[in-house]
Amino acid sequence: MGFEEMQKQGLKPNTITYNSLINGLCNNGKLEDAVNLWDKMVGLGLKPDIVTYNALINGFCKKKMMKEAKKVFDDITKQEFLMHNVRKGGWRKGLRC
Template sequence: MGFAKEETWKVQRIFSPELLEVGLTPNNIVYNSMISGFRDLKNNEAALLLQKKMIAEGIPCDLKTYTTLIDGFLKEGKILFASDLYSEMLGKGIVPDIITFTVLINSLCKKGQLENACKVLEEMDRKNMTPSVLIYNTLIAGYFREGNLQEAFRLCDEMLDRGLEPDDVTYDILVNGKFKESDNLASASCD
């Protein structure tokens, strides 16, 4: 990853010596906030450097750390790298939650990888997690975009079978075949 020396220096100098001198050390919450900030600035390399700094300092990376990094790299289109982060997270025994699954499915659908997004949905089933209406909306919209109306309506039926109530976004997708990006992202945040 091409990361400028100046940016690396900024990340390394992020915690002032004065802060450390008075005995205040950055913790998991501080690091996660900063990683989220770098992700929001689309500077995933800096976010990854902070994660490595956390590990070097013995501060454990948690679900929020990984979900935020995965989200950033998926948005950047680095699906394989995000997949490696996901595998690393699972390898450490960190269990994904609904937010992590929403991030994965949303990004995979945006990249046209509906088959992989459905595999994530299957993983949720194996973990006895009920997908949200947002997750179903994302998948339904993805299949509408691909012209696979049969699968879109099958997913809608599956959502109903699970006892989930379609919302206005669901109906907009089914009636107009449209899915506004703002509707999707408003409910799925890593923060």
């Protein structure tokens, strides 16, 4: 079943579905399509995971698009930093209870 067929049937693609499609697009050098799909995924409220990030970074690196690869890497770093601070803040609150 194709992506469009899934949606027509009322099935909602999840992060794993998007990861598969983004990875396939990146492996075939269709990075613009992969980025557009990434944007759609995020716009629907789905969160990219490490698989999503790796697919994009690998795709950009294969095409020698290092600025774009670094931008994705920086996004991961920013997300991890934010999550670390959220966890740390929650842990500190727990100590005060």
